Amino acid sequence: MVVADYDAVNQELANARLADGTPIPMCELVRLACDAHILPGVYRAATQEMNLGRRRRTASEAQRAALIYRDRECIGCGASANRGFAHHVQFWSDGGPTDFGNLVLVCNKCHHSIHDDNWQVTRDPDANRWKTRPPPDPFPNRGIDTTRPVQHNPLLRN
Numbered sequence: 001m002v003v004a005d006y007d008a009v010n011q012e013l014a015n016a017r018l019a020d021g022t023p024i025p026m027c028e029l030v031r032l033a034c035d036a037h038i039l040p041g042v043y044r045a046a047t048q049e050m051n052l053g054r055r056r057r058t059a060s061e062a063q064r065a066a067l068i069y070r071d072r073e074c075i076g077c078g079a080s081a082n083r084g085f086a087h088h089v090q091f092w093s094d095g096g097p098t099d100f101g102n103l104v105l106v107c108n109k110c111h112h113s114i115h116d117d118n119w120q121v122t123r124d125p126d127a128n129r130w131k132t133r134p135p136p137d138p139f140p141n142r143g144i145d146t147t148r149p150v151q152h153n154p155l156l157r158n
């Protein structure tokens, strides 16, 4: 993924870079766009709808592009962003909106961990990014010895 700013004064793309922030020359941006047979997409905050609310469940292309740029990889395991899904932090089934601030990028495996195994999505304020963590331990170690008594049934020995 390649990102560039739009210089409104000069009406041209500027500051081309890879999704991880590595700068690339503008001639390289043009070459990549030509090789891919695409025209550069320009996403303007004023015209691109980044907050779709409850009108639409799936993320828009603009939202997905912004997610890839912001999260850079699966927030759970670091898998490539190219395989990522847009996940609603507050679940859609719980009334969560399809707003950019409620979406994170996760791979298929981590998406299942969240929905099937109750993994949590939390925001790390120090690193200013989202991450996943296992569900809270329902049986936290409180220092109580839970070792089972020795089995004395002779039939179960050996």
Ligand SMILES: [Zn+2]
Pocket: 074, 075, 076, 077, 078, 079, 106, 107, 108, 109, 110, 111
């Ligand atoms: Zn993952």
